[in-house]
Every structure is written in C-alpha cells, then in structure tokens.
Amino acid sequence: MVDDLEKGLEGVLVAESSLSSVDGDAGRLIYRGYPIEDLARGASYEEVVYLLWHGELPTAEELDSFTASLNEERAVDDDVLETVERLADAGEQPMAALRTAVSMLSAYEPETDTEPEDLEATLRKGRRITAKLPTVLAAFERYRLGEEPVDPDPDLGLAANFLYMLTGEEPDELAAETFDQALTLHADHGLNASTFTSMVIGSTMADIYSAVTGGIGALSGPLHGGANQDVMEVLMEIDESDLDHREWIEQAIEEGRRIPGYGHRVYNVKDPRAKILEERSEELAEQGESKWYDYTTTIEQYLVEEQGLAEKGIAPNVDFYSGSVYYQLGIPIDLYTPIFAMSRVSGWIAHVIEYQEDNRLIRPRARYTGPEDEEFVPLEER
Known part of the structure; x- marks a missing residue:
C-alpha cells in the first residue's frame, strides 16, 4: 500500500486519456x-x-x-x-x-x-x-x-x-x-x-x-470557474477609479492584492488560449471600445516587466482575456x-x-488522523 499523501491529488495519475493534453512548461x-x-x-x-x-x-x-x-x-x-x-x-x-x-x-x-x-x-x-x-x-x-x-x-x-x-x-x-x-x-x-x-x-x-x-x-x-468574472470586475474597478490604469495596478500590487486571471495550476507560461483571446480582444477593440483591451494589456505588461512574474512561472491564463472578450460581446x-x-x-x-469504455470505480483512500481506542459510553451515562 502506498502511504504517500498528495494533497489535492497533485501529480497523481489516475487515468489514461486520448482526449486532450496540457504541457504547462511549453504552453x-x-x-x-x-x-x-x-x-x-x-x-x-x-x-x-x-x-x-x-x-x-x-x-x-x-x-x-x-x-x-x-x-x-x-x-x-x-x-x-x-x-x-x-x-x-x-x-x-x-x-x-x-x-x-x-x-x-x-x-x-x-x-x-x-x-x-x-x-x-x-x-x-x-x-x-x-x-x-x-x-x-x-x-x-x-x-x-x-x-x-x-x-x-x-x-x-x-x-x-x-x-x-x-x-x-x-x-x-x-x-x-x-x-x-x-x-x-x-x-x-x-x-x-x-x-x-x-x-x-x-x-x-x-x-x-x-x-x-x-x-x-x-x-x-x-x-475553478468564475475567474473571468473576477477579471472583469477588476477591469470595471479600474474604469471607475480616479487613477490611471497603470497607477491602479501599481497601487494594487503595493497593497498585496491578487490579480485574477494570473497563474495556473498547470501552466508555467502564458496560457495558449489567452494568446488567442488576446488577439480577438484587440479585434473587438478596433471595432468598438478599446479601453478593456488597453487595461488588460497594461496589467500584463506591468506584471511582466515590473514584477517579473513570468520568470516566476506566473502568467495570464485563459480567464484573463475571456472576461473582457465576453464583456465586449455584450454578455452579462x-x-x-x-x-x-x-x-x-x-x-x-x-x-x-x-x-x-474500460471502467473501474474511482475509489481513493484517505489517511486517518482521528483518535484511536476511544471507550464507548452509553447514552444514559454521558
């Protein structure tokens, strides 16, 4: 029996699949x-x-x-x-x-x-x-x-x-x-x-x-889900702020705020899906409002150039650009x-x-950390 504990099953292989593959280092x-x-x-x-x-x-x-x-x-x-x-x-x-x-x-x-x-x-x-x-x-x-x-x-x-x-x-x-x-x-x-x-x-x-x-x-x-909504809420906060969007991100970082849409459990580089949606966001900006695209690119540029997050393996994921893309499409x-x-x-x-097609009931185990050898006391004596 294997006793190694992998919290969140990180790195644990539980199945084989021919459907999709993610290379987090190569993006x-x-x-x-x-x-x-x-x-x-x-x-x-x-x-x-x-x-x-x-x-x-x-x-x-x-x-x-x-x-x-x-x-x-x-x-x-x-x-x-x-x-x-x-x-x-x-x-x-x-x-x-x-x-x-x-x-x-x-x-x-x-x-x-x-x-x-x-x-x-x-x-x-x-x-x-x-x-x-x-x-x-x-x-x-x-x-x-x-x-x-x-x-x-x-x-x-x-x-x-x-x-x-x-x-x-x-x-x-x-x-x-x-x-x-x-x-x-x-x-x-x-x-x-x-x-x-x-x-x-x-x-x-x-x-x-x-x-x-x-x-x-x-x-x-x-x-899991919802980060793209968080991204859009941040962009709207920037839009309503008295600060320039460059100043806003600088202040947010100084205050220790986490920027949604940045970092991924698997990717250590920019999510390839984010690159594609960034292109679409730019196209939509050329057709309509450009500020949402400007905000996202400014944030990314600041975090890469000033904070060096790319060297730390923290880069935009798909949510970072999907939020503004959906908003530009008029989606609530x-x-x-x-x-x-x-x-x-x-x-x-x-x-x-x-x-x-080759089914086996998924039934992992947990390491027990509770008490041992407790003495049972009848209800009327408790």
Missing part, C-alpha cells in the same frame, strides 16, 4: 493530437465536439449530419422553461439555475430504458444536453430581463445561435466567430476538477445527466461561468464515455 494544449491554435482558428465548435466524441475531425458530410442532429435537439420542454423562469424570478444564481435545469432535463429524456453500458445511448443523451444548455441559459437571462425566450434559429451555428437567443439579434460575423472560438478554447482541458468530478460520477455507471450535473457543481466553485458578467459549462460539457461527456 501547449492539444485535442486528439491537434494544436489548440489550429482548431480555434480553423474549426467550428461543432467540429471540435465531433472530434472529442468520435476521435477524428468530420468530413463535410459528417459535419452537416452532426450539426443537424444537434440543431434538432435545441428545443427545451415547456415545464423546464417554466422552472427556469421561476428560478430567474427568485433571483437564483445562473450556475445554480443551470445545474437545476440539467437535472430536470433528465425527466424528459426519451431514452429512459437504456443500460448504463450502452455508450452509444449515453452519447445521444450527451448530444441532447449539449444542444439544450444554450437554450436554457439564454432563456434564464431573458426571463431575468422580464422578456420572453427567443426560439433557436436552425440556420445558425451553436455559438451564433446562443448570442441570438440571448439578445434577439443575429450577431455580426466577428462576434459569432469570436464566441465560437471561445467555446472551442474551453471545450476540454485534461483532468480539471469538474472533468474529474464527472468522471468519478461516471465511474459508478451513473447516467450522463448525473455526471454533467456534478460537473456543473464542481465548476461553480470560485477556485454572471453568465461567464455558465458559458464555461456550456462549452466544457462536450469534454465532460467525452471523458465519461472514454472512461466507461
């Missing part, structure tokens, strides 16, 4: 062997989902068929939407509302009599979840605004359709491409906390709705983490199915 991320840069710039989110689920990029015919199958599943039952409306009216947090809605979706799953070992059925269920999450999230936001949900547009891809359902207006080409890229960048990332949570649930041969619901719960924690700040879930669900599903 490299690949899905199924493809560099994230190539996929983000050359493939749609639907192509990436197909790649994760089927092991190869689709042909044009396969992509058309796959996209059509996703589009057919976008509609959400009225009972679920009524629950989403009640949650919005009650002031529920978006991640909690998303978690509740996914759990409720299982009640309207048409394939209820399949066996856990039927992984093709699991994949079909996963396809339904992936297609419906954007509809649920957009409806939640519409209800919060006192407006009716917008029906999905079958002629739009998943990314563009979400922005359309969110605002009621079809996004322009730059906005649609940027958001599609962002979804691709968040689709998978090794055995992060939410993916591992989904895998643990899947290892019990629980259904995919349970695994995805668990993944959403894990992602909702501030140590508290929807950033649910959007993360909307993208990452494809990775959760892929990992659960991959693990269940």
Whole structure:
C-alpha cells in the first residue's frame, strides 16, 4: 500500500486519456493530437465536439449530419422553461439555475430504458444536453430581463445561435466567430476538477445527466470557474477609479492584492488560449471600445516587466482575456461561468464515455488522523 499523501491529488495519475493534453512548461494544449491554435482558428465548435466524441475531425458530410442532429435537439420542454423562469424570478444564481435545469432535463429524456453500458445511448443523451444548455441559459437571462425566450434559429451555428437567443439579434460575423472560438478554447482541458468530478460520477455507471450535473457543481466553485468574472470586475474597478490604469495596478500590487486571471495550476507560461483571446480582444477593440483591451494589456505588461512574474512561472491564463472578450460581446458578467459549462460539457461527456469504455470505480483512500481506542459510553451515562 502506498502511504504517500498528495494533497489535492497533485501529480497523481489516475487515468489514461486520448482526449486532450496540457504541457504547462511549453504552453501547449492539444485535442486528439491537434494544436489548440489550429482548431480555434480553423474549426467550428461543432467540429471540435465531433472530434472529442468520435476521435477524428468530420468530413463535410459528417459535419452537416452532426450539426443537424444537434440543431434538432435545441428545443427545451415547456415545464423546464417554466422552472427556469421561476428560478430567474427568485433571483437564483445562473450556475445554480443551470445545474437545476440539467437535472430536470433528465425527466424528459426519451431514452429512459437504456443500460448504463450502452455508450452509444449515453452519447445521444450527451448530444441532447449539449444542444439544450444554450437554450436554457439564454432563456434564464431573458426571463431575468422580464422578456420572453427567443426560439433557436436552425440556420445558425451553436455559438451564433446562443448570442441570438440571448439578445434577439443575429450577431455580426466577428462576434459569432469570436464566441465560437471561445467555446472551442474551453471545450476540454485534461483532468480539471469538474472533468474529474464527472468522471468519478461516471465511474459508478451513473447516467450522463448525473455526471454533467456534478460537473456543473464542481465548476461553480470560485477556485475553478468564475475567474473571468473576477477579471472583469477588476477591469470595471479600474474604469471607475480616479487613477490611471497603470497607477491602479501599481497601487494594487503595493497593497498585496491578487490579480485574477494570473497563474495556473498547470501552466508555467502564458496560457495558449489567452494568446488567442488576446488577439480577438484587440479585434473587438478596433471595432468598438478599446479601453478593456488597453487595461488588460497594461496589467500584463506591468506584471511582466515590473514584477517579473513570468520568470516566476506566473502568467495570464485563459480567464484573463475571456472576461473582457465576453464583456465586449455584450454578455452579462454572471453568465461567464455558465458559458464555461456550456462549452466544457462536450469534454465532460467525452471523458465519461472514454472512461466507461474500460471502467473501474474511482475509489481513493484517505489517511486517518482521528483518535484511536476511544471507550464507548452509553447514552444514559454521558
């Protein structure tokens, strides 16, 4: 028996996977062997989902068929939407509302009599979840605004359709491409906390709705999801400050404040996803407001040149630029983490199915540190 304690399972290998690989020293991320840069710039989110689920990029015919199958599943039952409306009216947090809605979706799953070992059925269920999450999230936001949900547009891809359902207006080409890229960048990332949570649930041969619901719960924690929201709140604080943004960051560092979006559990260099979103942020700035891009680049420049964080292995992660990108797209700040879930669900599903193909119940142990040989005292004598 191994007695070494690895807090947080850091560095512990618990599974093999062919889905994604993260090289934290080189700043490299690949899905199924493809560099994230190539996929983000050359493939749609639907192509990436197909790649994760089927092991190869689709042909044009396969992509058309796959996209059509996703589009057919976008509609959400009225009972679920009524629950989403009640949650919005009650002031529920978006991640909690998303978690509740996914759990409720299982009640309207048409394939209820399949066996856990039927992984093709699991994949079909996963396809339904992936297609419906954007509809649920957009409806939640519409209800919060006192407006009716917008029906999905079958002629739009998943990314563009979400922005359309969110605002009621079809996004322009730059906005649609940027958001599609962002979804691709968040689709998978090794055995992060939410993916591992989904895998643990899947290892019990629980259904995919349970695994995805668990993944959403894990992602909702501030140590996993939510950093992009924190980044945007900092940028808004800078915007409202009387200080120049260079002066603001200098003062924040002097006060010992932590800058969100900086540092990563795996990456020791700049996150490759952050580099891609930085480019998109600049493009959006050229089309609209430039201050959010200016703030982020100033912060990064100061932390690199004046604080030497790069030499310490602390660099921007994907959240550092995704926050301002989403804001430039007009997305409410508290929807950033649910959007993360909307993208990452494809990775959760892929990992659960991959693990269940050669399943073994995930059951780690804990080192006991409690008392020994306590003498039991009957209740009446205590």
